[in-house]
Amino acid sequence: MDNKKDIKIVGGYGHIDEKIGAKFLKPYDSVATEDKIYTLWEKSGYFNPDNLPERNKNGEPFSIVLPPPNVTGMLHMGSALMLAIEDIMVRYARMNGKNTLWLPGTDHAAIATQSVVEKDIQKKEGKSRHDIGREELLLRVDAYAKQSHDTIVRQMKKMGCSVDWSREAFTLDEKRNLSVKTAFKKMYDDGLIYRGFRVVNWDPKGQTTISDDEIEYETRKTKLYTFKYSKDIPISISTTRPETKLGDTGIAVHPDDTRYAQFIGREFKTIFAGQEISLKVIADRSVEMAFGTGALGVTPAHSQIDWEMAQRHGLPTKQVINEYAKMTVGIEGIKDKKVTEAREAVVLWLKENDLLEKEEDIEHNISLAQRTGGVVEPLPKLQWFIDVNKKFNIKDSGFTSLNKQGIVSEKEVSLKELMKGAITSGSIRIMPDRFEKVYFNWIENLRDWCISRQIWYGHRIPVWYRSAATATEIYCDINPPKGEGWKQDEDTLDTWFSSGLWTFSTLGWPEKTIDLKTFHPTTILETGSDILFFWVARMILMSTYLLNEVPFKTVYLHGLVRDAKGRKISKSLGNNVDPLDMITKYGSDAVRMSLIVGVGPGSDSKIGEDKIKAYKNFANKLWNITRFVLSSTEYTLANPFVESGSYNYNSNDNELMKIQNAMLADITVDMNNYRYYLAAEKLYHYVWHEFADKLIEDSKKIFSSDKVEEIASRKQFLFVSMCRILRALHPFMPFLTEEIWSEMPIKDKSLLMVEKWPG
RNA sequence: GCGCGGUUAGCUCAGUUGGUAGAGCAUCCCCUUGACGUGGGGAGGGUCACAGGUUCGAAUCCUGUAUCGCGCACCA
Numbered sequence: 001m002d003n004k005k006d007i008k009i010v011g012g013y014g015h016i017d018e019k020i021g022a023k024f025l026k027p028y029d030s031v032a033t034e035d036k037i038y039t040l041w042e043k044s045g046y047f048n049p050d051n052l053p054e055r056n057k058n059g060e061p062f063s064i065v066l067p068p069p070n071v072t073g074m075l076h077m078g079s080a081l082m083l084a085i086e087d088i089m090v091r092y093a094r095m096n097g098k099n100t101l102w103l104p105g106t107d108h109a110a111i112a113t114q115s116v117v118e119k120d121i122q123k124k125e126g127k128s129r130h131d132i133g134r135e136e137l138l139l140r141v142d143a144y145a146k147q148s149h150d151t152i153v154r155q156m157k158k159m160g161c162s163v164d165w166s167r168e169a170f171t172l173d174e175k176r177n178l179s180v181k182t183a184f185k186k187m188y189d190d191g192l193i194y195r196g197f198r199v200v201n202w203d204p205k206g207q208t209t210i211s212d213d214e215i216e217y218e219t220r221k222t223k224l225y226t227f228k229y230s231k232d233i234p235i236s237i238s239t240t241r242p243e244t245k246l247g248d249t250g251i252a253v254h255p256d257d258t259r260y261a262q263f264i265g266r267e268f269k270t271i272f273a274g275q276e277i278s279l280k281v282i283a284d285r286s287v288e289m290a291f292g293t294g295a296l297g298v299t300p301a302h303s304q305i306d307w308e309m310a311q312r313h314g315l316p317t318k319q320v321i322n323e324y325a326k327m328t329v330g331i332e333g334i335k336d337k338k339v340t341e342a343r344e345a346v347v348l349w350l351k352e353n354d355l356l357e358k359e360e361d362i363e364h365n366i367s368l369a370q371r372t373g374g375v376v377e378p379l380p381k382l383q384w385f386i387d388v389n390k391k392f393n394i395k396d397s398g399f400t401s402l403n404k405q406g407i408v409s410e411k412e413v414s415l416k417e418l419m420k421g422a423i424t425s426g427s428i429r430i431m432p433d434r435f436e437k438v439y440f441n442w443i444e445n446l447r448d449w450c451i452s453r454q455i456w457y458g459h460r461i462p463v464w465y466r467s468a469a470t471a472t473e474i475y476c477d478i479n480p481p482k483g484e485g486w487k488q489d490e491d492t493l494d495t496w497f498s499s500g501l502w503t504f505s506t507l508g509w510p511e512k513t514i515d516l517k518t519f520h521p522t523t524i525l526e527t528g529s530d531i532l533f534f535w536v537a538r539m540i541l542m543s544t545y546l547l548n549e550v551p552f553k554t555v556y557l558h559g560l561v562r563d564a565k566g567r568k569i570s571k572s573l574g575n576n577v578d579p580l581d582m583i584t585k586y587g588s589d590a591v592r593m594s595l596i597v598g599v600g601p602g603s604d605s606k607i608g609e610d611k612i613k614a615y616k617n618f619a620n621k622l623w624n625i626t627r628f629v630l631s632s633t634e635y636t637l638a639n640p641f642v643e644s645g646s647y648n649y650n651s652n653d654n655e656l657m658k659i660q661n662a663m664l665a666d667i668t669v670d671m672n673n674y675r676y677y678l679a680a681e682k683l684y685h686y687v688w689h690e691f692a693d694k695l696i697e698d699s700k701k702i703f704s705s706d707k708v709e710e711i712a713s714r715k716q717f718l719f720v721s722m723c724r725i726l727r728a729l730h731p732f733m734p735f736l737t738e739e740i741w742s743e744m745p746i747k748d749k750s751l752l753m754v755e756k757w758p759g
Numbered sequence: 760g761c762g763c764g765g766u767u768a769g770c771u772c773a774g775u776u777g778g779u780a781g782a783g784c785a786u787c788c789c790c791u792u793g794a795c796g797u798g799g800g801g802a803g804g805g806u807c808a809c810a811g812g813u814u815c816g817a818a819u820c821c822u823g824u825a826u827c828g829c830g831c832a833c834c835a
Contacts, residue, residue, distance in 0.1 A: 027797075217834090224835085239835055252835085287835085296835035303835085365834050434763060441762070441831055532830095564771090598772050598783085603764085604828090606771065610784065617797040628794035673775080681773075681782075693799075700793060 024630070024743075028623035030587025030616075034735045038157050041738075046094070046754055047102075048164045053754055055097045062098035063519035064090060065503050066163060067527040067535070068171060070109035071145040072116050075155045076569060077561040077595070077607055078528065080579040083159045084592040085558060086526050088676050090162055091731035093523075095757040101519050103506050104156065104163035106149050108172035110458040110495035111206055111371045117141045117457075134456050141457045158583050160592070160734045162753065167515075169506040171498045172459065179505035180498050181462045181478045183546055188463075188476045190392050192415065192545075193451070195474075197382045199300075199307040200450050201367070204325040205374025208454040209383055211494060212447060213533050215376055217365040226293060226358035227350050229279065230270035235263060236357055238292030240364055241302075242350065243342040246275040246330055247320035250298035252309055255283035257294050273349045274331030275320070282313040301380050317380055325377050339377070384452040384461060384491070388415045388541075394548065418544040419443055419537055428540065430555045431674060432602040435532060442533050451494045458492030465489070500538035503551035522552045529557040529602055556674055557602050561595070564608030582612055589733035590615035596732065597680045618684060619736050622729070625692055626740050629722045632703060633715040650710055653717040656695065660686075660721060664728060668759030671731075680732050687725055695721075724758040 023029075045051035049061075064086055069079055086102065094100040117140055118129050129137050149170075156163065169176060187193040200209045226238040235251055251268075253260040263281045270277060279297075286309065287296060300310035301319040310317060320329050325339050333345040350356040367376040391412040413421075420443050422428045423436055430436045452461060464486040466473045475481040480488065501509070503525075507516040521543070527535065536555055543551035562568060563575040570576075582591045593615035599605040649657060663686050670679040695718070702714050723744065730737040730752050741752040749755070 024794085027795085222834095237835070241835090288833090291833095292835060298835090306835090362834090367834090432764095437763070438830060445831065566771095600773090608771085611771080613797085614783065617795095620797050621795065624795035624798090626794085631794075670775085675775075678773075678775080685782075692795085696794075697792090697799085704793070 024623070024627040028587075028620045028736065030589065030619070030735065031584065033739045034158070034160070034583075034588050037735045037738050038160065041162065041751070041753060042165075044751055044753075046751065047162050048166050049099050049101045052094070052099065053750070056094065056099050056754065059097040059099045061101070061518050061523070062090075062093040063101040063103065063522040064524055064526065065506055065522055066102065066104045066161075067525075067531075068105040068107035068169075068499070068502065069152050070112055071106050071148040071152070072109055072112045073148055074151050075579060077577050077579055078569070079155075080159060080591060081558055081561050081595045081599070081605070082526065082528065083156060083161050084595050085556070085676065087159070087161050087592075087734070088596070088731040089524060089526065089556075089674075091734060091753060092671055092757065094162070094754060095727065095730065097756070099518070101167070101515075102161070102163045103167050103169070103519075104161070104165065105169035105171070105502075105506060106145075106152060107499060108145065108170065108458065108495060110453060110492060111208065111210075111455055112495075113145060114141055114455050114457040115206060115372055117144050120144075129456070137456055155580060158580060158588060160588050162734075167506070171495070171502070175508070176498055176501070176505045177459055178478070179501050179509055180459045180493065182510040183497075183501055183542065184462050184493070185476055185478060186546065187386065192387050192390060192392060193384060194387060195382060195384050196448075198380060199302070199304050199378045200381050200383050201369075202323065202377045202379040202381065203369035203372055203374045204323060204377050205372040206369055206455070207323065209381060209450055209452065210369055210371075210376070211450050211496075214370045215367045216370050218368055219363055220366055221361055222364040222366075224292070224358075224360050224362045224364075225347060225350070225356060226360075227356045229268070229272050229277070229297075230353075230355065233268045233270060233279070235260060235281070235295045236293045237295050237297045238358075239297060240362070241339075241343065242346040243327060243330075243334070243339050244299045244302045244320070245297050245346070246272055246277065246327070246334070247299050247301050247318045248272075248277055248279060248297040249300060249318055250280045250282050250310065250313065250315045251295055252282050252284045252287050252298050253295045254287045254289045255285065257287075257289050260295060273334055273346050275329045277318075280313075280315060282309070282315070284309050284312065302378050304378055307378075307380070319380060321377060321379065323379070325375070383450050384463075386415070386449040386451055388419075388446055388448055390414060394418075394545075415541050415545060416443055416446060419540050422540045422544055422550050427550045428553060428555060431557065432600075435529060435555075435557055435602065439532060439537065442537065449494075451497050452489075452491040453494055454490075455492055458495060459498055461489040461491050461493060463489045496534050496538050499535055500542040501546075503539055503543060504547055509547070520547070521550050524554045524556055525552040526556045526558065529559055532557065558599070559602050559604040562604055562606050564606055564610075566606050577607065582609070586612045586616040587619055587735070589619050589736045593618065593680060593684070593732055596676050597684065599677050601674065618688065619733065621688055621692065622725075622733075622736060622740070625687070625696065626722065626743070628696055629718045630743070630745075632699065633719045647716045647720065648713070649717055650713040652710075653713045656717060657720075659690075660724070663690075664724065664759050667728065668757070671757075671759070676732075683725075683729055683732070687729070691721060691725065726752060727755055727758040730755075 041047065049056070066086065067082065069075060090100055090102040121127055121132065121140065184193060201212065201215060203210050222240050224238055224240055225242055226236055228236050229245070237251065239245060253264065260281070264283045266281050268279045282298070286305065287294070298306045298309055298315060300307050300315055300317040302321055320327060321339060322328050327334050327337055327339065327342045329335055330342065331349065334342045337345065347356065368374065369376055391414050394411060394413050420440065423430065423439060430439065462476060462478065464475045464481050466485045466487070475486065480486065503522050504516060504520050507513060507520055509516055525536065539551045543549060560568065563577070567573060567575060579591060590612050594607060594612040663682065667679040667682050670682070699714050699718060702710050723746065726737045726741050734753065738752045741749070
C-alpha cells in the first residue's frame, strides 16, 4: 500500500537497506519486536545480579522487592503503573553500575483467593467448602493460584519487567512457610503474640474474623430509636440496633450527668422481647452526655467499645447473635432470624408495648468486610493477636537504623514505638512525605492486630493443643510436638502476616544468606498508597522486630489509576482496561510512557487510549529519527563507530552539545529524586521538538551544502546524540531502545540494558 | 469532629529555592520540504477557585472562605 513511500526512499537512498537493515523502511512494529527483545534479555542473564558485568557486581547494591500481586486473577492498569515505575528504577540503577536486584513473587492473598474459588465451586457444583472438605478445597485453590500465577508472569514479561525470575518467591511456598513459623514462634516466645477472648470483627459472609484495617465504611441513612427497656426502668436509651439490646447487661451514663446520678449502681431486671435481661447502671467517662438521652445500653458481646466498658466495670457478656448473623434468643419472629429482620421485629415489639419514644433519621457508618462486602458483626471470640503496646527487650540491636531512633540493646520498646521510630528517626523516608502524617495517625489509633483467620487457604498457625485432665497444654514451635494426642490449631494466619516478612523472607531469612547480607535493607519500596497500613507498616513492624533493621530506606507511593473520565476502575462499571490489549495495540513502551508522564508520586492519574496512542506516535518518531541518522552518517556495521571517542565539533555543534549535556544533567537530577514523570516528559520534548524538529531539520541544510567540515561535525554530533538519547530513554522505553541499539554500528557494545546512563 | 490533597488554556495535567504563565491532546490556518502525514510550520485560547496579608515583585509564602476528593475517628 505504501508503494509510493518506498520508492521515494529507495530512490533517494539506494544504499539504505544494505546499510541499516530493511526494517527501518517500515513503521516500528512493537508486536514483532517486544517478545524477541525480552527473550534476548532473559538469555543474557542480566536480570540476575550474579550475572551482571563486573562494574555492577562491584557496585553498590540496589534492591527492590516486587509488591507481590495477588493470585486472584490478572493485572490491571494499576499494576501496570507499578511495574513501569519499578522497572524504570531498576533499569536506571543497573545502567548506573549498581548491583541490581528486582525480586519478583506473588501473594496467596488468603481470603481473597479462597473466596473466589469458593464462589466458583458454589456456582458450578452447588457445594460449600464444608461439603468438599479442607484437603480438596486446598487442592482446588492451589490449581487456581497456579493458573493465575502464570497469567501474571506472562503479563509482567509483556511489560518488560527486568525481574530476577531465578529468585521468584510465593508468600505460601515452603521457604516462606519456614519464615512465617520462625517469626510466629519468636513473637510467641516474647509474649507479643497471645491468644485472647474478646470482641473481634466477624465477617458472616466470609465466615472469618478480619483485622480492623480490613473494614471499609459506608455511610448510610438509618434510624435512631429511643425507648425504654420496660415501663419499670426509668432510663431511656437510644440505639440504631435494637436487636442487640437483648444482649445488654448494663446501662452506661456519664459520671457528671446529674440526670442519672441517682441510678448509678442500681440493677434493673426485665424481660425484653422474650429475653430475660439484667442491667446494671454504670458511670463511664466515654459516654457523651449530649448524644441521645445521654444514657446507652451496654452490649458487651456485640460492640467493641461496650466490651471494653464491660471489662472496666465487670459486666457479664451475653452473646445473642451467632456466626451467621442470626439471633439466638428472643420471642417468635426474633429468634433464629437475621439481625436485619430481628431489628424490625424488636421495633414492632417496642411499639406494641408502648415503649418506643422517638424514631429519627440519622447518617451512620456501617462496617463492611473489604473482601466479601459482608456486614461486619462484632462477636466475642478466642483469637490470636499481636500485642502492639507490650514492652519487650530488644536484643542484639547493633544496627544504626535502630540506634538512630534511640533504641539500643536491652532497652524496653513496644512494636508501636518501633514502627513510629523507623520514620521519626529518618531511617525511612516516605514519599510523598505527607503520607508520614497519615502513617503516624494510623499508629496512634492502632489496636492489637488480630492475626487468626477461620479460612483454610494460608499459613496454618504453628500451635498445637492437647487436652489433659486439668487443663489444655499449648505448644508452639516450627515443627509439630512429639507424643500422642496433639492437635494443630485449625486457623490460618492473616495474609499480611506473611507479606510483612516479604523483604527478608524472599532473601532467605531465617537463614543467614549472602543475599540477605547484600540486599537487605532493600533500597526502595514502591507500592500503592492504599496499602500503606496493610503492608508498609507491617513490614516495618516485622523487620525492625525480627532483624533489628528497617526493611527499606525509602518508600515511594503511587496513586490510583482511574479511567479517562476519572472514575475508579471497577468490575461493575466495566471500565477495566486490560494492559495486555493496550500493549498489543500500541506497544509496551507506549503504555509505560503514558502511565508515567505527568504522574507524580502519590497522586491519582487518569489513563485513556488517546494518551497511549500519543506515545505510540513517539515510538515511531524515534524509529524514523534513527532511520534519518543512520542513513545520513557514514557509520556502518562494517565500519563501526567508536562512541566514546573525543570529537572535534565546530562551535555550533559544541554549543548544541552543551545544551544536550544540560538537559541530561537536569533529568539525571530528576531521576535521582524519583521525578520520573518530569524526566520522561523532558526527554520526550527534547527528542521530538529539539532534536527532530530543529537539529535534524537544520542538518538537512548543512548536508546539502559543500561545507565539508561542518558536515563531518554534524554527522558526529547526530550519531553521538542518538546513542545518548537511546541510553537516556532506555529505562522508560526499554524494548524500542534496545531494538534500535542492536542496529547501531558501534564497536564493542553490550546490551543497552547494561550500558551506562549518559548523565 | 481531626487531618491531608486538589482547584492553572476546551480536556488532562506540569510549573522542583517567589522574578513578565507552560506541555500534550483538541480547535483554526498554512505546508506533497533529502526520516517520519503516526509528519512539519504557525495561530487563538488563562484576572492561575475566591478574599485578605507579607514582599520591589505571589500560581508559588501566610490567614481565611468556597468546592471536590481522600484518610482517620465517632457511629449509643
